[in-house]
Each structure stands twice: as structure tokens, then as C-alpha cells.
Amino acid sequence: MILKIVKYPDPVLQQPGEPVTEFNAELRKLAADMFETMYAENGAGLAAQQVGIAKRLAVIDVTGGKDASQKLVVVNPEIISREGKVYETEGCLSFPDIIEKVVRAAEVRIRAQDLDGKWFEMDGADLLARCFQHEIDHLDGMLFIFRMSALKRDLVQRKIRKLQRAGEW
Numbered sequence: 001m002i003l004k005i006v007k008y009p010d011p012v013l014q015q016p017g018e019p020v021t022e023f024n025a026e027l028r029k030l031a032a033d034m035f036e037t038m039y040a041e042n043g044a045g046l047a048a049q050q051v052g053i054a055k056r057l058a059v060i061d062v063t064g065g066k067d068a069s070q071k072l073v074v075v076n077p078e079i080i081s082r083e084g085k086v087y088e089t090e091g092c093l094s095f096p097d098i099i100e101k102v103v104r105a106a107e108v109r110i111r112a113q114d115l116d117g118k119w120f121e122m123d124g125a126d127l128l129a130r131c132f133q134h135e136i137d138h139l140d141g142m143l144f145i146f147r148m149s150a151l152k153r154d155l156v157q158r159k160i161r162k163l164q165r166a167g168e169w
């Protein structure tokens with residue numbers, strides 16, 4: 001089932017997620033629906049807050065559905081190490097058509113649970129590292145516009161207000 005994606009400035013996007021404690025059929029269904037929603041919008045990652053649920057769960061697929069083995073669900077994830085720095089463009093399904101450069105670590109190692117509640121650790125570089133950081137930020141209620149310079153953030157927020165007034169946001 002395709003879910004409705006919540007757009008900025010909906011307050012749920014800035015609400016830190018509650019840890020997931022029950023690894024049941026409902027959680028599996030939510031993850032499956034989040035993948036379907038993400039693929040429908042050509043995204044590489046989607047956090048639960050983006051479908052209006054403040055829980056620490058995100059789905060990621062840097063191949064955009066081209067390689068099923070790359071589908072990844074991270075439950076209660078945290079970054080345990082970071083290396084390097086990159087300044088690259090980034091987008092977010094809660095900010096349609098807004099693409100801006102954001103500073104991120106070049107490589108990260110995360111620790112997370114899978115849908116069975118089993119803990120695992122995983123290294124990410126390039127786009128996967130960026131996705132890990134972007135999605136884990138979402139789970140903390142942090143949005144990529146707050147990782148931009150104040151000047152850029154101001155421009156983006158002005159653009160959004162203009163689109164809102166025109167009924168296009």
C-alpha cells in the first residue's frame with residue numbers, strides 16, 4: 001500500500017522517533033508499505049516520520065529497486081563511527097524538488113536491528129553513507145535543511161512559502 005508522504009513543515013518531521021520495541025507483523029507491513037511508497041517516488045530512503053509515524057524505523061535502497069539484495073530496513077539505528085567529509089547534493093521526499101549541497105561524513109558504520117529484532121553492524125560509503133546519515137537524522141527529528149548554511153536554508157524556506165501561497169506545496 002502506498003502511504004501519503006508528509007511534507008515539511010509538518011511537525012511530525014521534527015519529532016524524534018520512539019524506539020521500536022515490538023517486532024511483529026504490523027512492523028513488517030509498515031516496512032513493506034514504506035518500500036512501496038519510496039519506490040513510487042523514486043527515493044533511496046524513507047523514514048517512518050515521513051509517513052507520519054514517529055518511530056525509529058527507516059527503509060533504504062540505493063539502487064532504487066533495481067537490486068532486491070540491496071533492500072535494507074534499519075530499526076533503532078545509530079551511527080557508531082564516521083570518517084571523512086563530503087559536500088554533495090542531497091534531496092528529500094518531504095521537500096519535493098529541493099536539491100542542495102549538505103556536508104556529511106564520507107563513510108559511516110551503523111548499528112541497527114532488523115525486522116526480527118536482531119542487531120547488526122554495517123559499513124556504508126558514498127550514497128549509502130549519505131542515506132544512513134540522512135535517514136538517521138530523520139529518526140532524530142533532524143531535517144537536511146538544518147544541515148545547510150543559514151543563507152541557503154533561508155532561501156529554501158522562502159521558496160517553500162512561495163509555493164505554499166501558490167498552492168503548489
Ligand SMILES: [Zn+2]
Pocket residue numbers: 091092093094134138
Ligand atoms: Zn529525507
